[in-house]
Amino acid sequence: GPSLPRRDRPEVRERYCRLMLMLFVPWSVPGDLLGSCVSWSERFERFVEECSPRFLYVMKNMQILHECRDSRDD
Numbered sequence: 568g569p570s571l572p573r574r575d576r577p578e579v580r581e582r583y584c585r586l587m588l589m590l591f592v593p594w595s596v597p598g599d600l601l602g603s604c605v606s607w608s609e610r611f612e613r614f615v616e617e618c619s620p621r622f623l624y625v626m627k628n629m630q631i632l633h634e635c636r637d638s639r640d641d
């Protein structure tokens with residue numbers, strides 16, 4: 568399947584934010600994830616302010632995986 572989007576690439580920022588919300592926020596319908604926010608990045612920034620340190624740690628490790636692959640390919 569497709570790989571996880573990178574958080575450090577502006578062209579996939581909205582996709583990254585949406586996927587992280589899908590993984591870490593309980594939801595039944597997509598509207599539950601977005602709430603009153605107008606963009607996925609806005610909602611993700613709110614989520615990051617209130618989420619558990621464990622979730623932040625997991626998201627950081629997802630990004631480190633990309634960085635390790637970059638280093639390997641250099």
